[in-house]
Amino acid sequence: MATLNVNGKPHQVDVEPDTPLLYVLRDNLGLHGPKFGCGLAQCGSCNVLIDGKAVRSCTYAVGKVGPGKIVTLEGLARRPPSSRPGRAILPSGRFVRRSRTISAAAGRTRASSPP
Numbered sequence: 001m002a003t004l005n006v007n008g009k010p011h012q013v014d015v016e017p018d019t020p021l022l023y024v025l026r027d028n029l030g031l032h033g034p035k036f037g038c039g040l041a042q043c044g045s046c047n048v049l050i051d052g053k054a055v056r057s058c059t060y061a062v063g064k065v066g067p068g069k070i071v072t073l074e075g076l077a078r079r080p081p082s083s084r085p086g087r088a089i090l091p092s093g094r095f096v097r098r099s100r101t102i103s104a105a106a107g108r109t110r111a112s113s114p115p
C-alpha cells in the first residue's frame with residue numbers, strides 16, 4: 001500500500017512498488033492526462049511533475065515517488081492562468097503538446113524557485 005499525493009489530494013493505492021507510475025495514475029486513479037506513447041521514456045506523452053520536475057511516468061516506479069507531490073495535466077488545468085504555460089510556446093502535435101506542457105510547467109517551477 002502506498003500513499004500518493006496527486007494534484008493536491010492523497011490517494012491510497014495497493015500496487016507493487018515497481019509498478020510504473022503511469023499505470024497507477026491511469027488505471028487506479030482514473031487520470032487520463034498522462035498517455036501511454038512509447039513506453040520507453042522517449043516521447044514524453046506520459047510526463048508528469050514530481051515536486052516540480054518533469055518525469056516520464058511510464059518508466060518511473062511508483063515506489064520511487066515517496067512523499068513527492070505529483071501534478072498531472074488535470075492538476076495543471078486547475079492552476080491559475082498566470083502559472084500555466086502559454087499557448088505560444090506549444091508546438092502542434094498532440095503528444096508533443098502534452099510533453100511540452102508538462103516540461104514548460106517544470107521550467108516555470110524551476111524559474112520561480114530560488115536556487
Ligand code: FES
Pocket residue numbers: 035036037038039040041042043044045046047056057058059
Ligand atoms: S510513454 Fe513515451 S516517454 Fe513515456
